[in-house]
Amino acid sequence: MHDGNVTRAAQTFVPLTASAVLVNKVGLHARPSVKLTQCAKGFAAKIELALAAGGPWTDAKSPVKVMRVKAPQGATLHFRVTGSDAKAALAAVLALVHDGFGEA
Amino acid sequence: MAEIHLNGLIASPGLAIGPVTMLTTTVARRTASDNPTQEATALRVAIESARTEIAEQIKTSRGEVADILEFQVAMLEDDALADPAYGVISQGVAADHAWRLALNVEIDGYRAAEDEYFRARAADIVDIRDRVLAHLSGVDTVARIAGGSIVTADDITPSAFLAADWSQGGAIALAAGSPSSHAAMLARGRGTPMVVGLGPLSWSGQPPSLALVDGDAGTVIFDPEPETRRLFELRMAAANAARIAADAGRFAPACTADGRRIAVLLNIAGPDDLAGLDPAICDGIGLVRTEFLFEVSQGLPEEDAQYAVYRRILDWTQGKPVTIRTLDAGGDKPIAGLTTDSERNPFLGLRGIRLSLARPEVFRVQLRALCRAAAHGTLKVMLPMIAVPSELERAGDMLDAEFAALRTQGIACARPPLGIMVEVPAAALCAEDFGAAFYSIGSNDLTQYTMAAGRDIGAVADLNDTANAAVLALIARTVEVGRKRGVEVSLCGDAAADTRLTTALLATGLTTFSVSPIAVARLKAAVAGVTT
Numbered sequence: 001m002h003d004g005n006v007t008r009a010a011q012t013f014v015p016l017t018a019s020a021v022l023v024n025k026v027g028l029h030a031r032p033s034v035k036l037t038q039c040a041k042g043f044a045a046k047i048e049l050a051l052a053a054g055g056p057w058t059d060a061k062s063p064v065k066v067m068r069v070k071a072p073q074g075a076t077l078h079f080r081v082t083g084s085d086a087k088a089a090l091a092a093v094l095a096l097v098h099d100g101f102g103e104a
Numbered sequence: 105m106a107e108i109h110l111n112g113l114i115a116s117p118g119l120a121i122g123p124v125t126m127l128t129t130t131v132a133r134r135t136a137s138d139n140p141t142q143e144a145t146a147l148r149v150a151i152e153s154a155r156t157e158i159a160e161q162i163k164t165s166r167g168e169v170a171d172i173l174e175f176q177v178a179m180l181e182d183d184a185l186a187d188p189a190y191g192v193i194s195q196g197v198a199a200d201h202a203w204r205l206a207l208n209v210e211i212d213g214y215r216a217a218e219d220e221y222f223r224a225r226a227a228d229i230v231d232i233r234d235r236v237l238a239h240l241s242g243v244d245t246v247a248r249i250a251g252g253s254i255v256t257a258d259d260i261t262p263s264a265f266l267a268a269d270w271s272q273g274g275a276i277a278l279a280a281g282s283p284s285s286h287a288a289m290l291a292r293g294r295g296t297p298m299v300v301g302l303g304p305l306s307w308s309g310q311p312p313s314l315a316l317v318d319g320d321a322g323t324v325i326f327d328p329e330p331e332t333r334r335l336f337e338l339r340m341a342a343a344n345a346a347r348i349a350a351d352a353g354r355f356a357p358a359c360t361a362d363g364r365r366i367a368v369l370l371n372i373a374g375p376d377d378l379a380g381l382d383p384a385i386c387d388g389i390g391l392v393r394t395e396f397l398f399e400v401s402q403g404l405p406e407e408d409a410q411y412a413v414y415r416r417i418l419d420w421t422q423g424k425p426v427t428i429r430t431l432d433a434g435g436d437k438p439i440a441g442l443t444t445d446s447e448r449n450p451f452l453g454l455r456g457i458r459l460s461l462a463r464p465e466v467f468r469v470q471l472r473a474l475c476r477a478a479a480h481g482t483l484k485v486m487l488p489m490i491a492v493p494s495e496l497e498r499a500g501d502m503l504d505a506e507f508a509a510l511r512t513q514g515i516a517c518a519r520p521p522l523g524i525m526v527e528v529p530a531a532a533l534c535a536e537d538f539g540a541a542f543y544s545i546g547s548n549d550l551t552q553y554t555m556a557a558g559r560d561i562g563a564v565a566d567l568n569d570t571a572n573a574a575v576l577a578l579i580a581r582t583v584e585v586g587r588k589r590g591v592e593v594s595l596c597g598d599a600a601a602d603t604r605l606t607t608a609l610l611a612t613g614l615t616t617f618s619v620s621p622i623a624v625a626r627l628k629a630a631v632a633g634v635t636t
Contacts, residue, residue, distance in 0.1 A: 017462070026219075029222070029225070030171075030172070030286075031175065033175075033178075034175050036180065048565065051550075064182040067179075070217050072219045073287050090446055091445035091447075092440075
């Protein structure tokens with residue numbers, strides 16, 4: 001997209017934030033964590049999640065860290081995404097959460 | 105010796121009797137070097153070997169087993185898991201000890217979780233810990249369990265469960281453990297009775313030699329008296345007879361109380377869903393979702409790969425009809441590289457057939473694979489999210505073109521009949537305007553589009569009701585059009601498996617339902633109770 005200095009460009013990106021409620025049965029457990037981190041890794045943007053709007057923020061590309069959050073069903077997941085493909089990344093992770101990670 | 109009664113929690117139902125096998129932890133010895141660099145390398149190699157080993161197992165696994173193993177691989181691939189261990193190693197601690205320390209912190213974190221489900225993940229991390237330790241010491245620590253035995257332990261890892269042969273019966277009785285553990289999930293899948301949370305298993309003197317596990321009541325009896333054992337065996341015989349009767353019902357065709365024959369088809373996401381199933385339980389396959397092909401391939405799947413999967417499904421049904429739905433991406437099913445992610449309301453956006461028509465280069469590959477598969481069985485092709493007749497016509501033209509091209513090339517093929525999903529109210533209201541070879545009602549989307557209420561939005565979930573008169577009227581209308589045009593109408597949404605709706609759905613005139621394999625027996629029993 002840009003030919004310019006990537007590092008400098010990255011610094012100018014404003015973080016995008018959004019939240020979604022975990023609807024799937026047992027929360028952000030093993031399978032959803034794997035799905036979420038796989039999805040997040042598909043984007044260049046830095047993607048973080050938290051249980052509160054103010055953080056603490058967790059790297060959404062690390063299944064070990066995402067599992068440590070132990071987010072239960074009904075919890076609100078906050079996302080903070082920074083980078084050139086932040087918009088697409090945010091839409092993708094939100095779609096996963098909205099869909100209950102494809103589980104009933 | 106008096107018999108010992110213990111009460112626990114049900115993790116997997118069923119009754120079993122057998123000799124007791126105690127799982128004990130084997131501690132492997134390892135000679136560590138005193139060089140931190142060598143120790144770090146040893147750990148790195150062990151983690152990589154463990155990862156490769158599990159990845160190999162995934163290739164021969166499916167469904168839940170594959171999911172559980174994939175979780176372990178994802179954890180092992182994440183540097184965050186081993187980072188604390190490397191930190192301690194650099195301070196001179198041996199690799200095995202460092203790994204054990206780091207993973208025990210992780211395990212304790214799960215054990216302290218408030219949520220039962222997360223507590224149950226401790227067994228997965230124990231599994232990961234022990235597997236890497238086994239590679240560090242070069243010893244196989246996964247205990248082998250003899251078939252038919254009652255396995256008793258504190259807890260059991262998924263690996264230990266998978267290493268055992270459960271085909272001869274057997275059961276699991278745990279002092280700790282959880283009904284939410286992956287081992288419990290596997291046990292339910294295999295029909296292996298399992299009771300957890302029995303409390304400390306301590307024996308004064310000889311450990312017990314025989315146990316009765318009642319996975320229906322959540323109890324275990326060690327060293328039963330002869331009379332206790334005799335009564336238990338009578339119960340097992342009665343339970344077996346009941347199960348055989350229920351299974352037999354699964355194989356009988358579905359009929360209403362007044363003798364109307366109802367076709368019951370299967371909804372599947374791929375050939376793996378058919379593993380272990382007898383085609384005799386159904387009248388065919390009413391819905392094959394093909395999205396999984398696009399998820400697995402991490403990109404757009406090739407024609408040959410698609411063809412092979414479609415063939416496998418057709419071969420399984422042994423001539424019964426199979427309805428394959430073309431890619432239904434978009435909406436709540438994003439696919440990298442294909443769906444757009446900039447829509448504010450993806451349910452009203454570029455999804456289903458709209459996306460396929462917008463991406464003809466992808467759609468054509470699927471149509472070619474379907475034409476080739478159609479030469480080997482009774483294949484029907486169904487288009488999702490149809491709103492106007494021109495969409496069906498354009499897809500039909502593309503199907504004709506691919507069929508003609510294959511024939512010119514001398515490749516075995518057939519042109520499958522092309523039908524539509526009725527899930528947009530516009531399609532239900534003008535069903536007669538579509539030259540479809542069949543109609544398949546997608547009740548989930550038809551309900552949410554008719555009621556303008558998503559079922560994943562709690563505040564409006566009560567509006568998302570397939571039993572609403574407006575939704576039922578659209579279904580009845582479609583059934584009537586199908587009758588007049590002489591084409592089949594089926595229903596393949598979740599409503600088909602909801603037996604509270606069976607009477608209302610049969611009243612619309614529907615005679616074909618498509619449900620997930622697990623719902624077949626339930627639906628057939630519900631149909632048998634309805635007089636139309």
